[in-house]
Amino acid sequence: MKLLAISPHLDDAAFSAGGLLALRVDQGWDVTVATCFTGNVAQPTGFALACQLDKGLGADIDYMALRCDEDYAACRALGARAIHLPFLEAPHRGYASANMLFAERLRDDRIVDAIATALGELLAAERPDLVLGPLCLGNHVDHHVVLDAIRRSCADHAVLLWEDWPYADRETRVAAVPTLIERLTPETRARRIAACAAYASQLGFQFGGLEAMSERTERIAEERFYTLHMA
Numbered sequence: 001m002k003l004l005a006i007s008p009h010l011d012d013a014a015f016s017a018g019g020l021l022a023l024r025v026d027q028g029w030d031v032t033v034a035t036c037f038t039g040n041v042a043q044p045t046g047f048a049l050a051c052q053l054d055k056g057l058g059a060d061i062d063y064m065a066l067r068c069d070e071d072y073a074a075c076r077a078l079g080a081r082a083i084h085l086p087f088l089e090a091p092h093r094g095y096a097s098a099n100m101l102f103a104e105r106l107r108d109d110r111i112v113d114a115i116a117t118a119l120g121e122l123l124a125a126e127r128p129d130l131v132l133g134p135l136c137l138g139n140h141v142d143h144h145v146v147l148d149a150i151r152r153s154c155a156d157h158a159v160l161l162w163e164d165w166p167y168a169d170r171e172t173r174v175a176a177v178p179t180l181i182e183r184l185t186p187e188t189r190a191r192r193i194a195a196c197a198a199y200a201s202q203l204g205f206q207f208g209g210l211e212a213m214s215e216r217t218e219r220i221a222e223e224r225f226y227t228l229h230m231a
Contacts, residue, residue, distance in 0.1 A: 001028070004128035005080075006119065007035040008146040009089065010071040011199040016162040017132055018078060018192030019184045019223050025079035026187075033075055034122060036115055036146050038084040040064040041092050048091035055201050066201060074198035078191060085118055087111060090142050102139050112145045116152040123153060131159045135174065135226055138167025150228065159228035166206055169216065178224040193217050 003024050007013035013021065013033045025031050040062070044052060052063045068084055075082040094106055123131075133150045134143040143164060150159060160180055184192070193214050197203070200210075207213035 001130075002030045002126060002128040003032070003130045003132065004123070004126050005031070005033045005132040006146060006150055007033055008134055008140070008142045009037055010035050010067045010084075011074070011196070011202055012134060012143070012164065013132070013162075014074045014078065014192070014195040014199070016134070016165040016168070017223055017225075018195045019188040019220075020132075020162075020180075020182045020225070021078045021080055022188045022191035022195075023182065023185075031078065031080040032083060032126060032128075033071075033078075033080050034083040034085060034119075035071060036085045036118075036149075037087050037089040037142055038064060038068055038071075039086045039088040039092070041088065044092065046091075047096045047098075048089075051091050055205050057201060063201075067199075070199045070201060074195040077194040077198060083122070085115070085122075087115055087118075090140075095141060101141055103141070105141055105144065109141075109145075112148045112152070115145065115149040119149050119153040123157060128157065131157045132225070133159060133161055133228070134164050135161040137164040137174070138170075140164075140167075154228070160225035161228055163224055166216070174224070174226065176226050179227045180225040182223045182225070184220060184222060189217060189220070 005013040005017060005021060021031050049059060057063060071082050090101055093109055095101055131154050134147055136143045136147050196213055197210055203210050203213050207216060
């Protein structure tokens, strides 16, 4: 059995579904995490650079190379394989402020077409039995782009959507009934924490540090997944 998790950013799959990914690996599944937005810009400026500096990383750091290395480490902790697709994150596509990341998609942002094509090719190569993707809690524009691309490319596949974390901590519960509820065991929770901890560059900004992330994850009893409606 093969599982393909389609992650918008380098960390979304582990942050949101690390327990399920670890469990499926332990059950003998071939698990792959494909991250869409890993394209590199050598000398970012403006808001894109600010998104690096606010993580405590200097302008001379190759931010995306660092993040890809973190993702490889996270996938090793889960027992998964990592694939990195070369598309640019929203701050490199004209989204010039934090507010814009959670607002309407820019009219000239048509990257979903290219991502849908790439996902179609990836699905043909991988032939997964189950695809995971983002439910888009938090309304980040990149998450919505990936969900739209999944809708276009995954019509012939079983798809479940995870509750995007840490946004799920701040959102009201989803109105829909989960298709799958995966209760975390001490082992799968520990693997999820280990995978999340690999994204060291993000922990301070997202959670206030490693200890805070670990404490928040310890309070998570289950991961919930929802059926994708293609309409």
